Amino acid sequence: MLVLLTGAAGMLGTALLAEFGRAGWVVEALTRRDLDIADRTAVLQVVAKIRPYVVVNAAAYTAVDGCEHQPVRAFRVNTLGPLNLGLACREQGIPLVHFSTDYVFDGRASTPYREDAPPRPINVYGKSKLAGERALLRVAGCPVIFRTSWLFGPGGRNFVDTTLRSLQQVGWMRVVTDQVGCPTYTRDLAMAVCRLIARGITAPLAGIYHLTNGGSCSWYQLAQAVALLAGYQAWQIIPTTSMELGRPALRPAFSVLANDRWRREGFPMLRNYRQALGAYLMGDKGICPQPQGGQGIEL
Numbered sequence: 001m002l003v004l005l006t007g008a009a010g011m012l013g014t015a016l017l018a019e020f021g022r023a024g025w026v027v028e029a030l031t032r033r034d035l036d037i038a039d040r041t042a043v044l045q046v047v048a049k050i051r052p053y054v055v056v057n058a059a060a061y062t063a064v065d066g067c068e069h070q071p072v073r074a075f076r077v078n079t080l081g082p083l084n085l086g087l088a089c090r091e092q093g094i095p096l097v098h099f100s101t102d103y104v105f106d107g108r109a110s111t112p113y114r115e116d117a118p119p120r121p122i123n124v125y126g127k128s129k130l131a132g133e134r135a136l137l138r139v140a141g142c143p144v145i146f147r148t149s150w151l152f153g154p155g156g157r158n159f160v161d162t163t164l165r166s167l168q169q170v171g172w173m174r175v176v177t178d179q180v181g182c183p184t185y186t187r188d189l190a191m192a193v194c195r196l197i198a199r200g201i202t203a204p205l206a207g208i209y210h211l212t213n214g215g216s217c218s219w220y221q222l223a224q225a226v227a228l229l230a231g232y233q234a235w236q237i238i239p240t241t242s243m244e245l246g247r248p249a250l251r252p253a254f255s256v257l258a259n260d261r262w263r264r265e266g267f268p269m270l271r272n273y274r275q276a277l278g279a280y281l282m283g284d285k286g287i288c289p290q291p292q293g294g295q296g297i298e299l
């Protein structure tokens with residue numbers, strides 16, 4: 001099986017590349033330097049030349065605050081990029097797997113968002129990703145779009161690593177209590193993507209899926225879990241609010257995704273985020289979870 005992977009040097013791209021390798025698939029792994037997905041001519045040429053079994057797009061402009069300052073870049077990469085890939089895949093009759101975000105929702109819900117919940121993004125990143133989804137659904141013959149959230153894993157900037165770095169270097173960290181979501185381990189997501197591709201992407205399987213690790217928490221609770229598992233004290237994570245932190249981009253207060261369609265299609269659900277976090281800390285960071293991590297943290 002030949003897979004064309006774009007955005008291969010990113011955090012999710014790194015996990016997908018590793019997982020496709022474990023599955024024994026041949027991967028044409030392209031970084032931004034190899035292929036700018038916003039360059040339509042280049043995208044059409046590359047897809048036509050490689051003619052893979054499936055295209056998997058892990059490329060995106062993911063700096064949520066950066067998107068507020070650079071909206072043109074956000075829409076170029078996050079909207080035009082998937083549109084170009086969708087056109088190229090339609091031309092070649094190839095399925096396309098793409099990733100989107102919980103930030104397409106406004107966060108006013110109090111129960112998990114299902115795939116058919118009306119999106120209403122409240123920041124530029126979310127708007128550019130939603131426009132990308134819509135462009136793809138319009139042009140591509142057989143697109144699969146995974147909306148996921150709060151990714152952590154090796155090979156990219158992520159909140160778990162930031163927390164560890166702050167604790168090591170500064171000794172404490174201020175974290176918001178008023179944003180709740182589903183942390184997701186890139187390795188678990190990549191394994192799930194492999195499952196879907198292995199089943200064969202046909203028209204009935206196309207469309208939008210919400211896919212995250214199980215459970216949900218606030219960023220504050222996630223930072224506390226990281227701190228305790230890594231042998232720090234709970235007080236080193238200091239609660240704050242989004243208002244106090246005053247970041248450039250608004251974030252949804254509640255962006256928990258119900259993985260309904262994934263379950264309906266008969267795929268196994270991803271494990272709880274706390275187990276995934278333990279696996280990441282142990283397997284990728286070489287941290288042996290501490291016994292005090294047992295205080296309120298089940299692995």
Ligand SMILES: NC(=O)c1ccc[n+]([C@@H]2O[C@H](COP(=O)([O-])OP(=O)(O)OC[C@H]3O[C@@H](n4cnc5c(N)ncnc54)[C@H](OP(=O)(O)O)[C@@H]3O)[C@@H](O)[C@H]2O)c1
Pocket residue numbers: 006007008009010011012013031032035036037038058059060061062063077081099100101102129147148149150151152155156157
């Ligand atoms: N991270 C999260 O918490 C999160 C949450 C929900 C959904 N997602 C979605 O999951 C997907 C993967 O995210 P990630 O966290 O792995 O992102 P990431 O680590 O930022 O990786 C994105 C990759 O895309 C590359 N890229 C940027 N512009 C490009 C372009 N024009 N052409 C080709 N490549 C380009 C980047 O290269 P440079 O670094 O050189 O710019 C980077 O290697 C994205 O669709 C994202 O929206 C992520």
